[in-house]
Every structure is written in C-alpha cells, then in structure tokens.
Amino acid sequence: MDKRRRAYLFRTRLNRAIQQAGSNQSALARMTGVDRSTISQLLRDDAARLPNAQMVGACAEALGVSADWLLGLAEHPETAADLMANALTLTDAPRALIDEQIYNWHREADGYKIRHVPAALPDMLKTHAVLEWEYGPHLGRTASEAITASAKRLDWMQQSQSDYEIAMPLFEVQSFVEGTGYYAGLAKDIRAQQIEHWLELGTALYPRMRLYLFDARRLYSAPITVFGPLLAVIYVGRNYLAFRDTPRVRAFSDHFDHLVRNAHITARGFSDHIEALRKSLA
Numbered sequence: 001m002d003k004r005r006r007a008y009l010f011r012t013r014l015n016r017a018i019q020q021a022g023s024n025q026s027a028l029a030r031m032t033g034v035d036r037s038t039i040s041q042l043l044r045d046d047a048a049r050l051p052n053a054q055m056v057g058a059c060a061e062a063l064g065v066s067a068d069w070l071l072g073l074a075e076h077p078e079t080a081a082d083l084m085a086n087a088l089t090l091t092d093a094p095r096a097l098i099d100e101q102i103y104n105w106h107r108e109a110d111g112y113k114i115r116h117v118p119a120a121l122p123d124m125l126k127t128h129a130v131l132e133w134e135y136g137p138h139l140g141r142t143a144s145e146a147i148t149a150s151a152k153r154l155d156w157m158q159q160s161q162s163d164y165e166i167a168m169p170l171f172e173v174q175s176f177v178e179g180t181g182y183y184a185g186l187a188k189d190i191r192a193q194q195i196e197h198w199l200e201l202g203t204a205l206y207p208r209m210r211l212y213l214f215d216a217r218r219l220y221s222a223p224i225t226v227f228g229p230l231l232a233v234i235y236v237g238r239n240y241l242a243f244r245d246t247p248r249v250r251a252f253s254d255h256f257d258h259l260v261r262n263a264h265i266t267a268r269g270f271s272d273h274i275e276a277l278r279k280s281l282a
Helices: 003-020 025-032 036-042 053-063 080-087 100-108 128-159 170-178 188-205 246-261 270-281
Strands: 088-092 114-117 164-169 209-214 224-227 231-235 239-243
Touching: 003 036, 003 053, 025 036, 025 053, 036 053, 100 224, 114 246, 128 188, 164 170, 164 246, 170 188, 170 209, 170 270, 188 209, 188 270, 209 246, 209 270, 224 246, 231 246, 239 246
Parallel strands: 114 164, 164 209
Antiparallel strands: 088 239, 114 224, 224 231, 231 239
16 A cells, blocks of 8 residues: 555544544544644645654544554454454353343344354253253252243244254263263153153254264364354353354354264264164163
C-alpha cells in the first residue's frame, strides 16, 4: 500500500473511530494532549502524511482501537487483548441439568451441525430414572424439577433444525451395560430400560442424530462440543473453555471428524451394537 493510500485509510478509520466512540475532535485533542488544530490536520482530506508512531498510539488508546487497525495493518478495530478476550472465554459449568449457558449456545447454533463428545453418556439420551440416580445425590429434592425442566429444553433441542453427531468411547457404553466403574450400583432394571430407550431413540432420531463409538485404546478425546462454525467448547469440570476464533473451531471440528472416520461402531451399526449388548445383559 502506498503512502497516500495508507494516509487516506488512516483518516477514514480515525474519523470512524471518533464517531463510534461518541467523541469529537476537541475531546480527542484533550485525551491525547495535543492542540485541536493537530487533530483537524490529521483529518484533512488533503493530508498526505501519516502522524508519528506516538501520535497514532495516543489516538488508538484514547479511542479504544488498535494502532494496527488505524494504519490499515489489521482488519479488526479491537485491540489484541480484546480480540483474545472475545475469542477465548471461561464460563462456569454447574453440575446440574439446568445449564443456561449450554442451552443458549444450542439456541445460537440452531440450524448448524452440532458435534458432541460427552463427559459420560449424553444427558439428552438418558431416561429419567438414570438422571435421578446420577443427579439426585447433589440436587436433592429439586432433582425431579430439574429433570422436568431439562426434558423440556432437550425436547426443544431435538426439535431444532440442527443435526447432531455424538461420539463416545466404547468402554462408556460397555461399562453402563455391565454396571461397572462410574455406573456401579445402578440397578439392572434401570439399565435395561435405558437400553430400550437408546434403541427407540436410535430409530426415531436417525439420521438427524447419529451416534458413533470409538476405541479409546486408539483414540482419545476430551469432552467437547462444536456448535457449527460458531464456537467450540471444552468441558473441564467446573468450567467451560469456549473458543470462537475460526482456526480453533475448525481444528476441533477436524478432531471430531477424525473420531467419526475412525469409529469402531458407526451410526448405522449403533442400534445393532446396543441390541447385542441388551442380549448380554439378559
């Protein structure tokens, strides 16, 4: 970019930043510690020279934009710190069924494909009895109310225009069927009802909801959810780590697609696999 073009871009963006900040030339002069005539000269249509670095930096700081953007070296007016803050956020992740953040992210991504690796079995596929067993100990008497509220929201998500792809490790389903590990103590009849529920959902929601099982001895994934091209979220326990910048969202999408391509049980074979597990339970 030649000097005259860059000077024109600087004037245009400086004027835009002043307007968006609800400021004016006099106020900018006060904030930068220069005469108003200096600011007027910067904004003159026939000004062919750029101010020095100190002046550019002072204007950028006063107006809350980046110096690189004023000079045409960046496409976003936000500072690097603001861009990072917007691209990466850390939010609370309550261990409860009423999770406003997750619900809002689903609504934001309505119509996009949602890719999900749950921390255990996905809540939206569990029976009320399993939810009561899992969440009752810490939700207490409010567990039933929470499950009812959650069911309404899950119903909304299932009626949305989004396609769902869910990938889980093989051992998670196997452990549930056998009542071992995390699921130790879960009654056999509840597990049997859950398996029937999976078979019903597998038929009713396929192909809009597709489930894959991968071998954790070959592949690994942290609990993640990718909401279309909008954001990717990692569940770390008490918090969600959410990314909105395109390269990272694409990287998490590619990671999920790798799980799907290398799945031990594909979406087409999921119901047959569950049927076989049901026979072993019987």
